[in-house]
Amino acid sequence: MADIIVYNSNILTQDKLLPLAQAFAVAGGKFIAVGNNEPVLALQQPHTKLVDAANRTVLPGFTDAHIHIWKVGNLKTFLLDVRGVTSIAALQDKLSDFIKNNPGNGWIQARGFNEANMQEKRLPVKEDLDAVSEDRPVWLIRTCAHIGIANSKAIALSGIDATTHIPAGGEMRTGNDGKPNGIFTETALGLIANKIPPYTADDYAVMIRAAEKEMLQYGITAATDPAVMSDLLECYHTMHNHGQLKIRINALPVRVPDGSETSLPIPARFLSDQLQVHTVKFFADGGLSGMTAAMTQPYQNSTSYGVLRLTPDFFYPLAKEAAGKGFGIATHAIGDKAIDVVLEVYAQIRTAYPEILLRIEHLGLPSGAQLALMKKLNVHCVSQSIFLKELGKNFALYLEAERLNRIYPYRRVLDAGITLALSSDAPVVKDFNPVTGIRAALCRKDAEGNTIGPREAITQNEALYAYTMGGAIANGTSDFNGSISVGKVADFIVLNRLIRSDEDFATENDLHVSATFINGVEVFSR
Template sequence: MQRQIYYNGNILTQDKRKPKATAFALENKKYIAVGNDNDILQLKNDETEIIDLQNKTVLPGFNDAHIHIWKVGNLMTYTLDLRGVQSVEEMLDKINDYHKNNPQLKWIQARGFNEANFPDKRIPNKNDLDKITTEKPICVTRTCAHQIVVNSKALEIAELSKSTQTPAGGEIKLLPNGELAGHFTETAIGLILNKIPKYSKEELRTMVLAAQNEFIKLGITSATDPAVDKELLEVYKEMDKNGQLKIRINLFPIRIPDGTNKIYPLPEFYSSEHLKVNTIKFFADGGLSGKTAALKNPYKDSSEYGVLRLEKENFKKLTKESQDAGFRIATHAIGDAAIEMVLEVLNEISVSNKNNINHRIEHLGLPSEHDLWLMKELNISAVMQPVFIYELGKNFKEYLNDEYLNYVYPAKSVLEHGINLAFSTDAPVVKDFNPLTNIQSAMNRKDTTGFEIEASQKINFNDALYAYTIGSAIANGDEKEI
C-alpha cells in the first residue's frame, strides 16, 4: 500500500517520552514513524501521498475498555430503544406501537427505561404491560440491564409463580396483594431471559457489525465486550476469521450465567490481530442507578442495601481456578460492600498469581481509601465510566446519601493512588458512547441538568485521554502492543 505522510499537525501521541509531535508516516495502515515535520518528510518517495494537517489536532484511536458491543448493535436492530422516555405512559405507547408494527415477533423486547426520569419515579409492572397484550410475551429491560419487567404471558411461558424459589443474588418482586409483579432483579432475570429464543448467528453478526460501524465513526479503534457466552464467542471468532472485524476487540467470557446453578467451563485462549480472549468476567453486585449495587449503608431514605450476587467462597474458588489457568479476572463491583469483598478475594489468591496478571475491577463506583490502597498494592486496574455522572447523575442524587454522593466514581482519587485508570462507557447502559462526551464528563462531573457532583474528583483532559488510550490498553494487558 502507498506510504502516507501527515505533517503540520498538533499530534497528541500519549507517549510520555514524546508527548507531542507534528508529523507521522503510515505504511500498510500502520504507523512507521512519528516526529517533527523535517524528520518525517525525509521518509517520502516518489509515490508517497503527502497530507497537510493544517495545524489540526490528531488524537490516538480511543479504546473503550467496557462496552457491550453486541447489545449496542441489538438496540440498533432487533430491540426497541426506550432510553430517553419520560413517563410510564410514554414507554407503554412506544411498546404498543412497536408491537403493532412488528406482528412477526414471537417476543416483544425493549430496553432502556429509567424510572428516575418519570414524574412518579415508578418502575412499571406486569399490570402495565398487560394493557398492551396478554397474548404475546413482553420483556422490558431497565437501562442498567440488571432489572427486567415482563407481562403475564412471559410469566406463563417461564412457568413462574409466587412460590417460585428466588435464585441467590437476585430478587423476584411481588405486588401488594402477594402476586408476582413481573419485576426481576440481578440473577433472577435469568428465569425469564433463559426462556427467550436465542438470536441466530446471522442476527448476532448483524448486531456486531452495526455497532462496529458506529465505533469507527467515533474514532473507537479498540473495544472490550465484557460479558459473552459460548455462542457469541464463536460468532466473534468466525467474524475474525472471515475478516469482518475492523477494530481490535477483547472478549470476556462469563463463568456464571443468570438464573441457574450452572458453571461454564473455562474457555480457550484466543489471540489474533483483531480479537483476543484472555479474561474472565464475574458480577459481584448490581448498579447504583437501580439501587442494586451492594452497599454497607442503606440507600437514601430507604432500608435497601442492594444485592451481593456472589457467595465469597465460590467466587474465590472460581477466580483462583481462572487465575491459575492464566486468565485475567474482571469483576463488576460498584457498591462499597461488593468492592471490599472482591478485593478480599483477589488479595487472598494473589499468593498464587505467579504470572503477575493485572486484574481489573469494572466500574468501581464507591471504593474506600483502603480499597484504593489495596488496588495499588495488587496492581489492579480501575475501569470507570465518567459518562455515568452525566446520564445517571439524576439517579445518584435521588438514591445516594451525601457521604456516598460526594465520593461516587472518584477518578481523581484513583489517579492519586497511582492506580491504572481505564475509561469506558458501558453502553448501551448509557445512550451516548461518544468518547468526547465521556472525557467531558470526567472533566466537569455534571449531570444532564447541569448539577455538579463532587468537583474535587474532576480530572484534566490529558489524564482523561490517557485513560481512554494507554490506560485501557494496560487494563487489557495490551500495553506492549501500542
C-alpha cells in the same frame, strides 16, 4: 518506505517518552517514525500518501474498555429502544406501536427506561405491560440491564410462580397478593431471559456491524465487550476468521450467567491483533442507578443495601480456576460491600498468580483503604464517567451528600497510582462518544447541569490517557496499541480542529472526530 505520512499535526501521542509530535509515518500498518515534520517527511517515497493535518489535533484511536457491543447494535436492529421515555404512558405507546409494526406471536423485547426520568418515579410492573399486550410475552429491560419487567404472559411462559426458586444474588419481587409483580433483578433476570429464543450467529453479526459503524464515527478503534456468552464468542471468532471485524475486540467470557448458580466452561485463550480472549468476567453486584449495587450502608431514604451477587467462598475457586489457565479476572463491583468481596479474592489470586491481569469494572464507591489495596495488588479501574451525566439524577436521589460527593472518584483513583481506563458501558447510556465521556470526567455535571463530586474531577490530559493508553493497559494490549509510538499498530484519529486546553473539552462545542484510521487505513471520514 512509508505508506502514509501525517504531518503539520498537533499530535498528542499518549506516549510518555514523546508526548508531543508534529508528524508520523506508517508502513505495513504500523508506526515507523514519530517526531518533527522534517525528518518524518524525509521518509517519503513516490507511492507515499501525504496527509496535511493543517494543525489539527491527532490522537491514538480511542479504546472503550467496557461497552456491550452486540447490545448497542441490538438497539439499532432488533430491540425496541425506549431510552428517553418520560412516563409509563409514553412507554406503553412505544410498545404498542412496536407490536403493531411487528405482528405475530413472538416475544416483544425493549430496553432503556429509567424511572428517575419518568413522571411516576417508579418501576413499571406486569400490569403496566399487560395493558399493552396480554397475548404476547413482553420483556422490558431497565437502562442498567440489572432490572427487568415481565408481563403476565412472559411469566406464565417461563413457568414462574411464587414458589419458584430464585438463584443466589437475585430478586423476584412480589405484589400485595404474594404473586410475582413482574420485577426481576440481577441473577433472577435469567428466569425470564433464558426462556426467550436465542439470537442466531447471523443476528449477532448484524448487531456487531451496526455497533462498529457508530463506534468508528466516534474514533473508537478498540473495545472490550465485557459479558460474552459462548454463542457470541463463537460469532466473534467466525467474524475474525473471515476478516470481518473492523475494530479490535477484547472479549470477556462470562463465568456465571444470569439465572444460574453454576459456572460455564472456560474457553480457550486466543490472542491476535484483532481479537483477544484472555480475561473472564464476574458480577459482584448490581447498579447504583437502580439501587442494586451492594452497600455497607443502606441507600438514602431506604432500607435496601443492594444485591450482593458473589460470596468469597463461591467466587475464589472459580477465579482461581481461570487464573490457573492463564486468564485475567474482570469483576463488576460498584458498591463498597461488593468491592470488599472482590478485593478479598483478588488478594489471594495475586499471591498465587503474580502476573495475572486484574480489573474492577465500574468502581462506584470505593473507600480510601480499598483504593490503597487496589494499588498494592495492581488492580486496574475500568469506569464510566458518562454515568455522571446520564445517571447523575438517579445518584442524587439514592445517595446522601457524603457518598454523592465521592462517587466514581477519578481524582483519588489516579492519586492512588491506579491505572484508570474510561469507557461507556453502552447501551446503559445512550451517548457513548468518548468526547462526551472526557467532558464528563472534567466537568462532572449531570444532564441538568448539577455538579457531582467536583473534587474528583481530572484534567484533559488524564482523561485522554484514560481513553487511550489506560484502556490498552486494562485490556492487556498496551504493547501494540493505545499510543502513537514506533512499532505499534497505526490506529489514530484526526479531530476537526486544534485543541489547546481543558476548555476545549469542558465546554459544549463542535469538537468531533473528522477521520478514523486503523492500521493506517482510513475507515471513517466526514
